[in-house]
Amino acid sequence: MKETIKKLTECFxxxxxxxxxxxxILAELPRGLETRxxxxxxxxxxxxGKAGGWRLMLAAHMxxxxxxxxxxxxxGFLRFGNVGGVHLLPLLGGRVRFADGTIxxxxxxxxxxxxxxxxxxxxxxDVGAKSPxxxxxxxxxxxxxxxxxxxxxxxxxxKAMDDRVGCAVLxxxxxxxxxxxxxxxxxxxxxEEVGLRGATAAGFSVEPDVALAVDITLTGDTPExxxxxxxxxxxxxxKIKDRAMLAHPGVKDWLLxxxxxxxxxxxxxxxxxxxTDASVIQVSRAGVPSGCLSIPTRYAHSPSEMVDYGxxxxxxxLLLGALAGPIDIG
Amino acid sequence: xxxxxxxEAHGVSGREEEVRSIVLSEIRGRVDDCRIDGVGNLxxxxxxxxxSSLRVLLAAHMxxxxxxxxLAEDSxxxxxxxxxGIDDRVLPARTVLIGPKKVPGVIGMKPVHLTDNAExxxxxxxxxxxxxxxxxxxxxAEKLVQRGDTxxxxxxxxxxxxxxxAWRTxxxKAFDDRVGCTLLxxxxxxxxxxxxxxxxxxxEEVGLRGAKVVAYAxxxxxxxxxxxxxxNEVPTPLDVSPSTRVGGGAAITIRxxxxxxxxxxxxxxxxxxxxxxxxxxxxxxxxxxxxxxVIHKSRAGIPSITIxxxxxxIHSPAAIMDLRDFDATLALVREALQSLPQxxxxxxxxx
Numbered sequence: 001m002k003e004t005i006k007k008l009t010e011c012f013x014x015x016x017x018x019x020x021x022x023x024x025i026l027a028e029l030p031r032g033l034e035t036r037x038x039x040x041x042x043x044x045x046x047x048x049g050k051a052g053g054w055r056l057m058l059a060a061h062m063x064x065x066x067x068x069x070x071x072x073x074x075x076g077f078l079r080f081g082n083v084g085g086v087h088l089l090p091l092l093g094g095r096v097r098f099a100d101g102t103i104x105x106x107x108x109x110x111x112x113x114x115x116x117x118x119x120x121x122x123x124x125x126d127v128g129a130k131s132p133x134x135x136x137x138x139x140x141x142x143x144x145x146x147x148x149x150x151x152x153x154x155x156x157x158x159k160a161m162d163d164r165v166g167c168a169v170l171x172x173x174x175x176x177x178x179x180x181x182x183x184x185x186x187x188x189x190x191x192e193e194v195g196l197r198g199a200t201a202a203g204f205s206v207e208p209d210v211a212l213a214v215d216i217t218l219t220g221d222t223p224e225x226x227x228x229x230x231x232x233x234x235x236x237x238x239k240i241k242d243r244a245m246l247a248h249p250g251v252k253d254w255l256l257x258x259x260x261x262x263x264x265x266x267x268x269x270x271x272x273x274x275x276t277d278a279s280v281i282q283v284s285r286a287g288v289p290s291g292c293l294s295i296p297t298r299y300a301h302s303p304s305e306m307v308d309y310g311x312x313x314x315x316x317x318l319l320l321g322a323l324a325g326p327i328d329i330g
Numbered sequence: 331x332x333x334x335x336x337x338e339a340h341g342v343s344g345r346e347e348e349v350r351s352i353v354l355s356e357i358r359g360r361v362d363d364c365r366i367d368g369v370g371n372l373x374x375x376x377x378x379x380x381x382s383s384l385r386v387l388l389a390a391h392m393x394x395x396x397x398x399x400x401l402a403e404d405s406x407x408x409x410x411x412x413x414x415g416i417d418d419r420v421l422p423a424r425t426v427l428i429g430p431k432k433v434p435g436v437i438g439m440k441p442v443h444l445t446d447n448a449e450x451x452x453x454x455x456x457x458x459x460x461x462x463x464x465x466x467x468x469x470x471a472e473k474l475v476q477r478g479d480t481x482x483x484x485x486x487x488x489x490x491x492x493x494x495x496a497w498r499t500x501x502x503k504a505f506d507d508r509v510g511c512t513l514l515x516x517x518x519x520x521x522x523x524x525x526x527x528x529x530x531x532x533x534e535e536v537g538l539r540g541a542k543v544v545a546y547a548x549x550x551x552x553x554x555x556x557x558x559x560x561x562n563e564v565p566t567p568l569d570v571s572p573s574t575r576v577g578g579g580a581a582i583t584i585r586x587x588x589x590x591x592x593x594x595x596x597x598x599x600x601x602x603x604x605x606x607x608x609x610x611x612x613x614x615x616x617x618x619x620x621x622x623x624v625i626h627k628s629r630a631g632i633p634s635i636t637i638x639x640x641x642x643x644i645h646s647p648a649a650i651m652d653l654r655d656f657d658a659t660l661a662l663v664r665e666a667l668q669s670l671p672q673x674x675x676x677x678x679x680x681x
Contacts, residue, residue: 016590040631068585068615071571079570081616121570139571140584140615191590201631 001312002156004028004168006149009158012099014066014083014142015194020099021062021164025188028171041190042202045174049183054327056182057208057288058173058319059199059277060166060215061192064159065301066144067096067125069137076129078104081120083142084193088117090302096143102127102136103146145303154233154309161305163192165295166214169315173323176316180323189277199277203284210251210289210327213278214315216305217242217269217294228271230296233308235265236315239292244275245282250329251291258322264314269294289329293319332356332515333500333656334487336508340427342396342413342480343536346370349392353511353530360518361528367547371540372530374518381523382671387550387632388517388526388663389541389621390510390557391534394503395645397481399428399461402472406465407438410456413480414535418456420646426461429479435463483647490650497577498653505641505649507534510556513639513660522667524551534621538588541621545628552595552633552674554663555622558651559583559613559638573617574640577652579609580659583636587616588623592633598673599637602666609658613638633674637663 007028013021022043026035034046043062049055065084072078094106104125111118125143129135149158158164170186177184185206190198192215203211217237220228230237238255239247259266271294282290295315298306332352341349350372357364357374364374372392395414402408408428422439438460442450461481465471487502514528527548531540545553559581562572574581582599583591603610626634639659641651 016585016593038631039633040627042631070614070616071569073569140612194590197589197627198631200627201629205630 001168001172001316002151002309004171005156005158005165005312008164008168009149009160011160011164012097012144013062013064013160014144015063015191017099017142018062018190021167022188025062025167025171030175033174038201038205040198040201042198043188044202044206045186047174047177047180047184047186050181053181053183054209055185055207056323056327057185057187057203057206057211057281058170059187059189059202059211059213059281060170061163061189061198061277062167063190063193064144064162064164065193066142068142069139071139072132072135072137074132076131076135078125078127078137079121080123080125085301087301088120091123094303095146096125097146098137098141098143100136104143147303155306156309157304157306159303159305161297161307162216162300165216165297165307165312169214169295169312169319172316173319176320177323181326182323184323192277196277196280200280200284203281203288207285208288210329211278211281212251212290213276213281213292215276215292215294216297216300217271218274218300219296219298222298230267230269232296232298232306233310234267234296236311236318237267237269237294237296239269239271239294242271242275242279243273245279245290247278247291248289248329251289254327254329255291255293255318255322259318262317262321264318264321266318267296333508333512334502336511337487337502337504339508340432340480340482341392341394341504342398342482343393343533345480346392346532349508349511350530353392353515356515357518367543369540369543370532371544373544373548374528376518376526376528378522378524378526384524384551384671384674385548386522386524386526386667386670387529387545387548387553387625388514389529389531389544389553389555389625390514391507391531391540391621392511393532393535394482394506395535397426397461399475399477399479399481401477402468402475403460404468406467406471407460407462408435408471408475410461410481412456415645417645419453421456421459422454424647425484426481427484428461428463428475428481431474433463433474434484435461435481438462485647499650500653501648501650503647503649505651506558506644509558509639509641509651509656513556513663516660517664520664523671531621538619538621538624542624542628545625545632549629550632552670553622553625554667555620555625555634555636556663557620557636557638558641558644559618560644561640561642563642571614573614574611576640576642576650577655578611578640579655580662581611581613581638581640583613583638585615586613586618586620586636588619589626589634591635594673594676595633595635598669599635599662599666602669603662606661606665608662610662
């Protein structure tokens with residue numbers, strides 16, 4: 001699975017431009033599954049169930065944060081805006097990559113106060129162009145942050161771990177799934193980082209009985225960070241709540257029970273900011289009991305998002321366990 | 331002229347009746363059927379040539395930003411709330427027209443003689459302002475104006491610059507989005523390959539509310555939102571682009587804060603403009619939002635795009651636009667829509 005994580009995290013896929021990720025996922029999927037791409041670009045994978053099973057939706061988003069070019073100036077420098085929640089701190093000295101492979105270095109204007117973080121409008125991208133005519137990039141082009149995936153011990157660090165690690169988990173669930181009575185829809189969604197847009201449409205078309213998002217969550221185990229009772233390496237986290245949803249208590253208990261029965265370590269997640277695709281699927285049509293399995297991740301929305309490989313493997317095991325038998329959500 | 335009548339019509343979000351009745355009288359005879367839905371959207375249908383089985387939604391919003399009367403003070407002065415996005419700085423000393431009787435009023439402001447320097451350098455918040463209709467008491471004011479009445483800027487439509495100017499500049503209120511409504515009425519005279527749903531939506535300025543139910547009810551295969559978008563050409567020392575430029579032609583949205591346009595549709599409009607030599611520009615990404623924000627993620631997802639006429643000073647008492655941009659936008663949409671079915675069937679364009 002490490003190869004899947006490396007392959008998917010290094011793909012180009014800012015919100016709205018998920019094609020490369022979708023193709024990489026399609027190439028990884030086991031044969032014999034029904035797949036389709038909907039009007040928004042969501043990849044919907046269907047694994048038929050048996051009579052009496054539930055219609056179950058699992059979602060992970062393919063898109064990542066990035067930047068969009070808003071202006072090419074007279075000297076060929078690019079001004080840009082955010083695609084999704086982009087932190088300002090890691091920008092200076094960072095590199096971005098465009099769809100055609102063009103690499104740009106991020107610079108910043110001189111500042112009056114070195115202790116103040118400048119706004120995004122003060123940063124620019126230098127792709128080595130000497131004039132607008134020499135510039136291979138146009139207004140509206142998007143770029144992802146440019147980093148390779150690296151590992152040391154059980155930790156893996158990469159860009160776009162949010163949420164390619166979730167995609168990798170679902171790919172491996174589909175690979176390893178043996179017995180499953182449920183009609184399973186695994187959806188690799190688009191445009192999560194800009195407002196959960198792909199999942200809004202997919203939740204409507206799939207019309208599931210129960211839904212789970214597989215996404216990352218933050219941790220509270222780094223120096224002087226905001227307190228949070230989730231650590232890297234302590235197992236996947238079962239969501240209780242985040243900024244936009246209260247997980248269905250029955251769905252939450254189903255996951256916690258499965259973890260306990262299988263001896264899989266897991267944590268309880270209360271996230272004060274951020275949310276996942278599950279929050280819009282939950283209120284789709286007449287409402288869908290929904291929850292979220294989260295993979296603890298440090299430095300989320302930076303170009304260096306870090307996970308623990310043990311947590312990732314445990315996430316796959318937990319989902320395989322949860323899908324193997326009847327679902328009881330009370 | 332239709333744009334002039336629509337610009338001067340009153341239609342603050344939630345009170346679009348006057349605009350709707352003008353549109354209704356214009357499109358009767360051009361459409362196969364029309365209805366007013368539960369929230370006030372006007373939805374009309376026009377059959378296609380039969381060449382395509384697609385159903386395409388064109389949408390423009392009828393509402394405009396404005397004010398709502400919240401309270402008459404004992405003095406007869408009126409308190410108000412803003413409806414939609416209005417910068418507090420554009421309000422003081424403006425003339426307005428209130429309610430169905432179009433009662434004239436002035437947004438009060440302390441004269442320069444009575445203000446000190448510190449006061450003059452501060453923006454007065456809208457909740458501290460009042461509208462003065464010249465009434466001497468609460469009772470007198472309430473005879474003319476009801477709580478909940480809406481007010482619009484008292485701005486007449488007129489031509490600027492005049493003969494000899496390269497631009498055909500006009501000034502008026504509510505170009506956002508009576509321009510889109512005018513475009514849509516014009517487009518209903520055309521016959522397209524697909525079945526057309528034309529929606530004149532309500533309550534866009536307060537959260538894209540009308541379009542949400544239109545998209546659900548009509549369930550189209552694609553949607554084109556017709557808009558009037560902001561241009562900011564106030565000089566700046568830096569080499570950074572404005573959102574759009576007046577005189578630059580039809581503005582094609584690639585992405586704004588509310589949605590990402592379907593790349594096949596961006597390509598369709600850009601290549602059509604290029605092929606026919608129609609003036610066009612790309613709106614700077616990440617600015618503003620339109621009805622496409624809710625339409626594109628309705629039901630199972632609807633490929634969408636926004637095409638707009640640029641105008642300066644929108645959401646203020648007087649916007650300025652070049653009618654050549656209006657003509658370019660009309661020509662572009664009219665021509666591009668003929669090829670929309672082919673554009674959507676091309677899978678390769680999704681990047």
